[in-house]
Amino acid sequence: MTEQEIERIIRRVLAEFGLPARRPRALVLFTGALLGFDDSLAALRRLTDAVQLDWTRTPSAERILDEQRIADVGMTPAADSLTTAHDLLIVPTATVNLFAKVAHGIGDCLASNLMAEFIMSNRPVIAVVDGACPDSEAKRGWFPNMPAAYQAMLHRNLEMIRSFGVTLTPATLLDEAVLGHISPGRSPASEKPAKEELRLVTQATVALAPEGSTLGIAPRAIVTDLARDLAHKRNITFQQRS
Known part of the structure; x- marks a missing residue:
């Protein structure tokens, strides 16, 4: 029996006896997609009472995203143990580059290695697709003339990521998707x-x-x-x- 299975059993027992369970602990990984950033921050704020949120970011996110706004959400900077200490992974600003790497088994950076490790250990991964889905309103606003073949390639990557068990969601529904994984009897928003x-x-x-x-x-x-x-x-x- 794995550690995750034992944890789930403990949570069910505590719930049956009406005892407070430990808040799930999520690692929030910011990558360099600006699209969906505002809505993702709002969704993360709505999660702070239900989930312990620890955050980290990639070098590209450090250059592109406003770290002060991230800090204002009230999350805790992640310690060195980025995978063993967390129940689930949240990627609120996933990029085309990240999805392409993970879809094809490439782990050559912090983000792709983290996402792959959570997938391979069968822990929930919830990723926002605003910056990577060719059909998202924001993406189409930036690239209204994207060739159909390129759109098809992006769709294939998203389908591959979804087939790994990753929950894909628009930024506005990020909190619902996360709660779907941690609340008994509640399904992720995208499902x-x-x-x-x-x-x-x-x-x-x-x-x-x-x-x-x-x-x-x-x-x-x-x-x-x-x-x-x-x-x-x-x-x-x-x-x-x-």
Whole structure:
């Protein structure tokens, strides 16, 4: 029995007897994507009561992101033990470069090695895709003329990352995705679309949903043509909720 399995058993026993459990401890790894930074910080603030957050950053994040704003969230700078002491990994500003490396088994930097180690030890990894998904509104705003073949390559990397068990989420839903992993009976936000009533479904909405899933939509929901095309390719269906 692994240490993680023992930890889960202890949490269940404590919950059954109404005793307070240890707050899960998450390592927050900032990489160099600026897209989604503001929304990720807001989501991390909403998590501070439920999760012990320790943070670190890559050299590119140190150059690009505002460290004072990160510090203002109230997280603790991570100690040297970046993997053994943490229950899960949160990547709030994941880059195209990071996803490409991890998708192809390349571990040649702090971020790719950390993410790979959490994946290989079967611990939860939650990553924000605003800076790496070609369908995200922010990414399309920066690169409106991205070639279709390049978009397809980015999609393949995201699919590979998702197949490793990584939860991919937009920055605005980061806290929901994290809580889905630490709260009993609660599903990660990116894995519970059928329970929601979406009123607007874009290509980005479909890109972030698990392949083969069902998206619950409102009776008068607007579904864009690009969203329908991508849903067909990824075997995603729409279910109208009354």
